[in-house]
Amino acid sequence: MGKIIAGVGTSHIPAIGAAVDHNKTQEAYWKPVFDGMEPAKKWIEEVKPDVCIVVFNDHASAFSLESISTFAIGVAPEFQPADEGYGPRKVPVVKGNPELAWHITESLIMDEFDMTIVNEMPVDHGLTVPLSIMFGQPEEWPCEVIPLCVNVIQYPQPTGNRCFNLGKAIRKAVESYPKDTKVAVFGTGGLSHQLQGERAGLINADYDEQWLDDLVSAPEKIKHTSHTEYLRETGSEGIEAIMWFIMRGALDEDVEQVYRFTHCPVSNTHYGLLVLENKDK
Amino acid sequence: MTDQERDYHDIPGTYVFDGTHYRKGYYLNMFCMSLNKQENRDEFRKDEEAYLAKFPVTNEQRKALLERNWLEMLRLGGNIYYTFKLAIFDGMTMQAAGAAMSDSGMTEEEFKHMMITGGRPIDGNRSKKETK
Numbered sequence: 001m002g003k004i005i006a007g008v009g010t011s012h013i014p015a016i017g018a019a020v021d022h023n024k025t026q027e028a029y030w031k032p033v034f035d036g037m038e039p040a041k042k043w044i045e046e047v048k049p050d051v052c053i054v055v056f057n058d059h060a061s062a063f064s065l066e067s068i069s070t071f072a073i074g075v076a077p078e079f080q081p082a083d084e085g086y087g088p089r090k091v092p093v094v095k096g097n098p099e100l101a102w103h104i105t106e107s108l109i110m111d112e113f114d115m116t117i118v119n120e121m122p123v124d125h126g127l128t129v130p131l132s133i134m135f136g137q138p139e140e141w142p143c144e145v146i147p148l149c150v151n152v153i154q155y156p157q158p159t160g161n162r163c164f165n166l167g168k169a170i171r172k173a174v175e176s177y178p179k180d181t182k183v184a185v186f187g188t189g190g191l192s193h194q195l196q197g198e199r200a201g202l203i204n205a206d207y208d209e210q211w212l213d214d215l216v217s218a219p220e221k222i223k224h225t226s227h228t229e230y231l232r233e234t235g236s237e238g239i240e241a242i243m244w245f246i247m248r249g250a251l252d253e254d255v256e257q258v259y260r261f262t263h264c265p266v267s268n269t270h271y272g273l274l275v276l277e278n279k280d281k
Numbered sequence: 282m283t284d285q286e287r288d289y290h291d292i293p294g295t296y297v298f299d300g301t302h303y304r305k306g307y308y309l310n311m312f313c314m315s316l317n318k319q320e321n322r323d324e325f326r327k328d329e330e331a332y333l334a335k336f337p338v339t340n341e342q343r344k345a346l347l348e349r350n351w352l353e354m355l356r357l358g359g360n361i362y363y364t365f366k367l368a369i370f371d372g373m374t375m376q377a378a379g380a381a382m383s384d385s386g387m388t389e390e391e392f393k394h395m396m397i398t399g400g401r402p403i404d405g406n407r408s409k410k411e412t413k
């Protein structure tokens with residue numbers, strides 16, 4: 001049977017991908033960041049998920065204002081790294097799992113989550129940076145990936161509560177999959193950052209730390225946080241962090257925090273990394 | 282969606298990309314999006330005005346794009362993930378773009394320094410009522 005074995009939360013800052021691609025990880029600015037990721041890398045090497053469902057957002061790469069899906073799932077056998085304006089990242093092609101992706105899609109839609117089903121989807125830093133963070137620079141990614149793309153750019157984004165419930169529905173879908181498959185769910189994006197306007201550069205580390213505490217032990221407390229509160233407190237782009245609720249919803253009520261690391265700043269962002277496992281494994 | 286008053290309008294220096302901005306900035310953003318393709322980047326580099334003429338942007342938007350007025354682009358419906366594609370085209374970093382939008386004559390170095398020392402603080406920046 002399918003089983004959700006863990007959840008990972010990580011920011012997906014493009015500069016992290018650039019640092020990996022241009023061998024800058026040992027430079028003074030980057031070393032503490034990459035050192036801080038090391039325990040999570042070691043952990044995932046041990047737990048070896050067969051499939052990672054990576055919840056991410058597209059940044060005007062595969063999708064545009066032409067058509068905006070709130071939730072989209074990638075069902076293709078593979079996904080190419082996207083050209084975001086400076087040529088595609090030189091990372092391995094992302095291999096999907098169409099059979100499991102279709103199983104999840106069917107289960108979600110029957111559960112009244114009306115997913116957009118996507119075949120053609122070049123994946124940008126939102127998806128490839130988390131893979132680099134967790135797996136480094138392998139010849140091939142060591143697992144299959146099901147991309148789950150959330151609109152967090154166009155207001156109104158889905159609510160935290162909706163994301164949390166989608167996570168629960170994903171768990172139900174995975175657990176009804178007949179083949180033995182170990183699945184990890186990645187929630188990506190955030191934490192506080194604002195890229196635009198006169199307020200660009202905003203960071204609210206205290207808010208983020210409290211939010212992480214609550215996400216781990218009391219997600220019910222923050223799942224109804226309003227859009228305006230995110231925009232105000234965590235910056236206009238900080239609202240991305242709602243995607244972590246999908247990861248959290250796919251886990252038990254009680255979880256073990258295996259690892260947590262934050263670093264301020266990475267580029268313009270408060271970086272966050274979280275590894276969670278169900279207590280009852 | 283009507284262009285009504287929103288509670289987030291009270292957040293200083295922030296252009297929430299809602300339906301109003303979407304409608305205003307559609308072609309400006311779609312022009313920026315087109316720069317994902319190498320052949321379009323090449324064509325734009327050869328003759329900016331000629332390439333931009335293919336998109337029905339307003340005169341104000343055209344001016345802001347050609348002059349690289351990053352804040353004005355946001356005011357005219359630009360979304361940062363789209364306008365940043367033009368910044369990438371110019372070889373700008375996110376910190377240089379951040380400095381240019383800060384509206385206080387901040388340099389890229391000053392912006393970087395602000396980030397390394399913890400970023401722009403939230404205190405005093407939550408609402409327009411707080412800022413002078």
Ligand SMILES: [Fe+2]
Pocket residue numbers: 012057059126189190240
């Ligand atoms: Fe993002």
